[in-house]
Amino acid sequence: MRVLMIAPPGAGKGTQGALIATHFGIPHIATGDLLRDHVARRTPLGLAVQRHLDKGELVPDEIVLDMVREAFEAAAASGGGYVLDGVPRNMAQARATYQIGLSLGMTADVALHLQADDRELGRRLLARAALEGRSDDTEETIARRLRIYHEVTHPIVAWYGERGILVTVDAMRPAEQVGREILTALEVMRSIVDLVPESARRPIDLTGLGAAFGER
Numbered sequence: 001m002r003v004l005m006i007a008p009p010g011a012g013k014g015t016q017g018a019l020i021a022t023h024f025g026i027p028h029i030a031t032g033d034l035l036r037d038h039v040a041r042r043t044p045l046g047l048a049v050q051r052h053l054d055k056g057e058l059v060p061d062e063i064v065l066d067m068v069r070e071a072f073e074a075a076a077a078s079g080g081g082y083v084l085d086g087v088p089r090n091m092a093q094a095r096a097t098y099q100i101g102l103s104l105g106m107t108a109d110v111a112l113h114l115q116a117d118d119r120e121l122g123r124r125l126l127a128r129a130a131l132e133g134r135s136d137d138t139e140e141t142i143a144r145r146l147r148i149y150h151e152v153t154h155p156i157v158a159w160y161g162e163r164g165i166l167v168t169v170d171a172m173r174p175a176e177q178v179g180r181e182i183l184t185a186l187e188v189m190r191s192i193v194d195l196v197p198e199s200a201r202r203p204i205d206l207t208g209l210g211a212a213f214g215e216r
């Protein structure tokens with residue numbers, strides 16, 4: 001199974017990415033974690049990207065795309081599955097990630113879009129700030145990260161819709177419930193990806209499910 005996630009900060013990419021990776025036995029490739037690891041180890045790359053992370057701005061595309069290629073090559077050697085967390089963040093990254101996948105025969109089967117509103121996201125990130133003290137979990141930086149998401153990341157969701165590989169999930173509910181819905185959707189997708197070409201697939205929107213069952 002090859003999954004990439006598109007979601008605003010705090011929607012649960014890390015939380016659900018770990019769950020998907022464990023469930024399917026695939027690597028969890030999280031560019032934010034990889035970049036923070038470089039910063040913590042004070043590598044030349046870490047020193048170069050630290051100010052971008054601290055300010056909540058995107059690091060240059062070529063840096064993350066090199067990471068993606070390297071991680072995909074490693075994933076190819078261990079079965080070819082992956083869950084990609086944090087890429088793509090803009091249209092250029094979306095196209096480049098597709099090209100990298102194409103060159104290795106491992107383009108994404110599913111683009112998982114986690115949907116949540118800004119107020120809830122801000123609440124979660126400020127709660128995490130109190131516990132973990134991540135340098136970009138301040139009120140001002142959270143606002144910038146959310147603005148960048150809306151301006152340059154969210155528009156690429158439509159591109160995956162057109163490609164027929166989009167699955168949208170309501171991430172406002174408790175993490176366990178969101179996780180169950182994701183795994184159910186991915187299990188269904190797993191059974192059709194080898195049989196149905198992308199061009200014949202349709203986007204799947206599960207965000208109305210809660211209401212349909214009287215949740216809200």
Ligand code: AP5
Binds near residue numbers: 012057093124171
């Ligand atoms: P990254 O690490 O990807 O950060 P982010 O997108 O801001 O997302 P977060 O990690 O804050 O949130 P998340 O969606 O993973 O949610 P999580 O599960 O942690 O990127 C950091 C920086 O790196 C970027 O700003 C940029 O500078 C750089 N970068 C990374 N990739 C890049 C790229 N491709 N191009 C350029 N720059 C890049 O959950 C958050 C909190 O909420 C946790 O405390 C969690 O326990 C809680 N939570 C999760 N789900 C729920 C739930 N359903 N209900 C209640 N609480 C929940």
